[in-house]
Amino acid sequence: MRGRVFVIGLGLIGGSLALSIKRTHKDSIIIGFDVNEKQRKLAKMLGVVDETVEEIKLGAEQADLIIIATPVNEAELIIRSLSNMSLKNDVIVTDAGSTKTKIVETATCLVKKGITFIGGHPMAGSHKSGVTAAKAILFENAFYLLTPSSDIAGDQIETLKEWLQGTKAKFLIVSPEEHDYMTGVISHFPHVIAASLVHQAEKTSQEQHLVTRLAAGGFRDITRIASSNPAMWRDILLHNKPVLLKIFHDWIDEMEHVTSMLANENGDALYQYFQSAKQFRDELPVKDKGAIPAFYDLFVDVPDYPGVISEITGYLAKEEISITNIRIRETREEVYGILVISFQTEEDRQRAEQCIKHYTDFDTSVGP
Known part of the structure; x- marks a missing residue:
């Protein structure tokens, strides 16, 4: 597809959507806007967008696709302002907010003017923020919920999916209320x-x-x-x-149910309460991305001697494995401590575990 894509909000989500569209629709032009001038300049410098504008109107009126990737309160204001602009007749407007009912209700001001609005929520994120954290692979295998109103035609939904195919996300259609x-x-x-x-x-x-x-x-x-x-x-x-x-x-x-079981010292009921919770939790998908960003932690049992942390990070650096965080859970003299290393992806965590096993005899494990 060719066209002009206007991304409003150049943070983690907006930047990552821009990158995923760029890698699939290479002939399209990505225009970006953010109220933060620094974010706009960074987005252009890093190649996240092709152009930036200082006013929403300058990017919106010639766009074929408008993505609103801002906090939900700001998204409402932006939708209302778009309804007063001369947008292209066939433009599709979508958002990436975490709530949908109020957003879709607000977007009726666009629908009344013949503008297609399809609510969206890519259910992936990171513990980093800003456009510098944006990456095209952020949404791979994540659920991407679309919440079109009942009057949206199927071909319009398919067009939006085609624009967003570079996310490599799993699209699901649900109502805003669901x-x-x-x-x-x-x-x-x-x-x-x-x-x-x-x-x-x-x-x-x-x-x-x-x-x-x-x-x-x-x-x-x-x-x-x-x-x-x-x-x-x-x-x-x-x-x-x-x-x-x-x-x-x-x-x-x-x-109140738990309080009653405890007050009555009903041990069997308490056991069953925890047992059924454990069973349901253990059956949840392990590798699927969900609504809350996953933590890819690796736990390493390390002896307490000078330089052990730099030794491990050195091995990871040698294999070009990036870490996002590192901390010590417990260290005591002559006792093994637990080094907790966090990674951006499951693949990085697996590579790190193999790396540490290759270079050391330290025991490793992943979170429960």
Whole structure:
């Protein structure tokens, strides 16, 4: 396909979509806009986009495809502004936001003017942000949810898929309401739980000062997503308010059930509660990408001697394996500690495990 693609929002998601389109539709021109001038300049310098504009109107009115890759509140404002512009009759407008019902409702202002809007949500991400973290392979094998309204023709959906084929994602068609409920359960709600666990630990630490030290390791791992962008999550929760309020009430019922089992010292029921949860969790897909970015961690049992960390990172560098994070879970004199190394992909983690086994006799394992 040839044409002009206008990407609004040149962060991780917008930049990665631009790159994936460029590698498949090489004759197309990718124009970018971001309110952050530095991001615009970086996107052009890194070759993420071919051109940049300083105003949305300058990129939108000649575009064949418009992708809105901004926070959801900003996306609403942009959609309304697009409805007042002279867009091409056959342009397709899509977004990449984490909530869909309010976005699709807002987009009726475009639909009334004969403009095609198809809501979208590529369910992949990274623990890095900004256009410098963008990569064409970000969405490979990830689910890409499309939420067209009932009046959208099938050939328009197929055209959007063709534009986005370079993502190599798995496209699924769902209603906006289905999308918001599913992502509420498996993404939005877990972020709330992670934040609440951190708050509880912080309050307890005011009286029990050891809590902060003991919260390293497993607690820190299971609450990683609490470090996500606060402004983004404020907006997501407000957008998905009806769904999340229902989930919160269901969660209260769930905790009351656990409270009852514990108060009555019902050991059999508690065992079954954990057993059934374990069974369901163990049956979840291991390698599929989901709504929350996966953590590709490798755990290495290392003896405590000077230079052991630089030794391991040296081996990884020799094999040109990039790491995203490294930390020590526990080290004591003459006792094996656990070195936790994080990678961007499962492939990198597998290569790293093979590398360490090749050069050392250290035991390695992946997360549960």
